[in-house]
Amino acid sequence: MHAVEPQVTVEIAQQLGLTPDEFQRIQQIMGRIPNFTELSIFSVMWSEHCSYKNSILWLKTLPREGERLLVGAGEENAGLVDIGNGLACAFKIESHNHPSAIEPYQGAATGVGGIHRDIFTMGARPIAALNSLRFGNPELNHTRQLVKGVVHGIGDYGNCFGVPTVGGEVYFYDCYNQNILVNAMSAGIVEVGKTVSAIAEGKGNPVFIVGSATGKDGIHGATFASADLTEDSAEDLPSVQVGDPFQEKLLLEASLEAIQTGAVVGMQDMGAAGITCSTSEMSAKGGVGMRIDLSLVPTRQSNMRPFEILLSESQERMLIVGKKGQEQLLLDVFEKWDLQCAQIGEVIDGGRLEFYYEGEKVADVPAESLVLGGGAPVYKRDYTKPAYLDEIEKFSLSKIPVPLNYEATARQLLTSPNLVSKRWVYEQYDSMVRTNSMSTNAPSDAAIVRVKNTNTALALTTDCNSAYVYADPYIGAMIAVAEAARNIVCSGGQPVAITNCLNFGNPYNPEVYWQFVHAIKGMGEACRRFDTPVTGGNVSFYNQTVLKDKTEPVYPTPTIGMLGVLDDASLVMTLSFKSAGAQIYMIGTPSNDLGSSEYFRHVHGIVYSPAPHFDLNEEYQVQQVIAALISKQYIDSAHDVSEGGLFLALLESAMAGGLGFDIETDANFRKDAYLFGESQSRIVVSVKPENEDELVNHLNANNVSFTRLGEVIAHQIIIDEENFGTLTSWQEHYHNFLGSMMSH
Amino acid sequence: MMHVIGQVMQQEVTKLWHKDKSLAGFDTGDCIVLPGGFSYGDYLRAGAIARFSPIMQAVIDFANSGGYVWGICNGFQILCESGLLPGVLLRNQNQQFICKNVFLRVETTHSPITSHTTPGQVLKIPIAHAEGRYHTDEATLRQLIDNDQVLFRYCTPQGEVTEAANPNGALDHIAGICNAQRNVFGMMPHPERCSEGALGNTDGKVLFESLLQASAVTL
Secondary structure, three states: OOOOOOOOOHHHHHHOOOOHHHHHHHHHHHOOOOOHHHHHHHHHHOOHHHHOOOOHHHHOOOOOOOOOEEEOOOOOOOEEEEEEOOEEEEEEEEEOHHHHHHOHHHHHHHHHHHHHHHHHOOOOEEEEEEEEEEEOOOOOHHHHHHHHHHHHHHHHHHHHHOOOEEEEEEEEOHHHOOOOEEEEEEEEEEEOOOOOOOOOOOOOOEEEEEEOOEOOOOOOHHHHOOOOEEOOHHHHHHHOOOOOHHHHHHHHHHHHHHHHOOOEEEEEEOOOOHHHHHHHHHHHHHOOEEEEEHHHOOEOOOOOOHHHHHHOOOOOEEEEEEOOOOHHHHHHHHHHOOOEEEEEEEEEOOOEEEEEEOOEEEEEEEHHHHOOOOOOOOOOOOOOOOOHHHHHHOOOHHHOOOOOOHHHHHHHHOOOOOOOOOHHHHOOOOOOOOOOEOOOOOOOOOEEEEOOOOOOEEEEEEEOOHHHHHHOHHHHHHHHHHHHHHHHHHOOOEEEEEEEEEEOOOOOOHHHHHHHHHHHHHHHHHHHHHOOOEEEEEEEOOOEEEOOOOEEEOOOEEEEEEEEEEOOHHHOOOOOOOOOOOEEEEEOOOOOOOOOOHHHHHHHOOOOOOOOOOOHHHHHHHHHHHHHHHHOOOOOEEEEOOOOHHHHHHHHHHHHHOOEEEEOOOOOOOHHHHHHOOOOOOEEEEEOHHHHHHHHHHHHHOOOOEEEEEEEEOOEEEEOOEEEEEHHHHHHHHHHHHHHHHOO | OHHHHHHHOOOOOOOOOOOOOOOOOOOOOOEEEEOOOOHHHHOOOOOOOHHHOHHHHHHHHHHHOOOEEEEEOHHHHHHHHOOOOOOEEEOOOOOOOEEEEEEEEEOOOOOOOOOOOOOOOEEEEEEEEOOOEEEOOHHHHHHHHHOOOEEEEEEOOOOOOOOOOOOOOOHHHEEEEEOOOOOEEEEOOOHHHOOEHHHOEOOOHHHHHHHHHHHHHHO
């Protein structure tokens, strides 16, 4: 017995998230009114999440080519970069914001699962995970529950799956009180030429669904991700998927083994929009169609309706197109790993997707009409400069008082959850499994992961200070790219490519779209400067909370996930001070700049101030110099100045080395700006006295601005001859503050 | 684990499939290692399902005939669940997964994996578990102590056994034990994660070196 599907009308289309215009267009494509199942297919495929309809025009302006890129941006499930030794790295970042806001544990867990599948569906074995998280005010119980749930979810999934979580970032700003951001990144390794494409080819080739059975979880998840989060969103709970990391582990091993058999034509994981998305994208890519019998899909429950099977976002599933005649090879592999592998259809000519259920054709749509680059709509949106930027332009530094007691101010600054150690978070993640993490015992600005059986290591980082992007989307996005590159360079790596996760508000809000456009422009310019093309990623719009009296977009948050390569892993640079007596230098230019600093926010309560000083060419030059200093082995440590300013950079190098420092500030600058300002393109290095001349000569020869700050000493923190206390007193607070906050 | 035994220690290492039922071809010069991980997802209680893996009966027989069996993390949990080692591993006291470097004090050198250490030697070895709080009844604990079966206790970097240095609330700070016959040993910390210079810590390597010598002696 089939339940009766609703009569398709424009109202139904709108309920599924389509506009009246889009509904009109669908009827033109179909040459008739689609049935409910077909309409559902269009609604998910044309959702923002799958179609990029409001972003693709601008995404195409980003640099997408580079020497090392083995596939172009958006061509496959993840970017693929040559890392030498006949190996490639597949990597990508993706958001799982709305599910995590509603059900933090499963939302975050399945975000991790989804991004790993994007990597191993290409035939690459994931070796490292990172995540970039944004939460609201941690004083709120609601926030703390979200933090605990998300961290627990990421930990449980990643730990069980057996891939280390090696890095990431966590920020707390009020704008994320309702709509948190959970961006997960994965990087995997594959032999060049051994990847698998997400393509369907060859009439008559069998189509398999493998992995978990299909249930009712996550139906219309993609549509859900493409609408504003409202107070009623918790009622959308069935839109959130449930993860099973052990199943994912089996799926990983079985998928890689299946590829080895040579019987795989193409493979795509099922994430958003499940069977619908994988069948249509694989078919469109190969210029073919598929005939699929939905009654052959293993389901978790009886009486699932065809559209539910099509749209289910049940996790840990893959669609595989196999080679006709070699079906048994695939069946044997999945049998070995105790996974279901069901042939549900075959590849057909003609480019149409024909879905059957119990002998009846339930949907018949052209694959090409559904996908990005094919028939999916593309919109050009208007934008206007946001009004709040006027507030920022009015800002004047001269009105801000300077501190009376710098030690007290520094200690107050370190009660910002954005500045203290995220130990409480990262100790819940297995950061070492697979024994490749080189940063466990010797931290660097980026996470360093060796590639076994080579001299190569990967340097990975995620970066975005969204407060900067809020203050100036163009400069802020440039800084996000620059900081990622800086972190990699300070670790001894060469920046190679990025993946991005573009978290913004509602694109139909012209002010939000202005942020988006300017962030893309800034990102593009910075990526061109550092020669780090964009390999892919995802766009997450609608990150805003609709409250009773107003709409509150999140800060524009274009998270950058950057991959760097160290051809010689032994030249890794770490951030810790190594020995008392070493000299401390700052490379780069100090300035009277406190714009958008955590000091302003946390100590002075100033939200509207300009982005910190940033000049792209200056940044590039500083990075080139640092790279040279590292390869010449002149310096002992390198650590970039970021949130918390010079003071925190020094303190972090000191704590990592178990040593103190004695430095002097420069009376030509406001002391608070000198210590706590976040002016960009500055790096703290330490150097053994015997290498000091070479360092200084090199810096002079390269015409780079630098300052000798002081020296590394034992245990004490001394600034301008004032004793700021013992290292231990800072260390204990720094490491334990967030944990004690969370235990409230 | 495969990497450390094979590449670092340069030993022959063979993967065993959990569905196999036989350990034919292995003898007392070999060591069966049950490495870390999440067997069957460990959604129930860590190791509770893995003990029923077809291969486990062969492992139990191998142990009972005197062969070396070493369980690390999940492997330790499985050995306890299958009765090859006494006690259980409970959820960590803070109810969270914990991944970090901890310090272990070698409590006895009279075991195949500690023979190359010195009594009281402190090793920095990471843990990564949610269920690592060793527990047993009082009589068993007494036996473990009397028979010198406690291999490692959690300690400070200076080797003091204190509450603060106990990461998971383990009974009597126990991090690793062996059976009365001293051929089966289990530990929560991961020595294979700190046996190479490239990873910045080689404190775990001495356990593999100890085992190699022990295996050589019995050959």
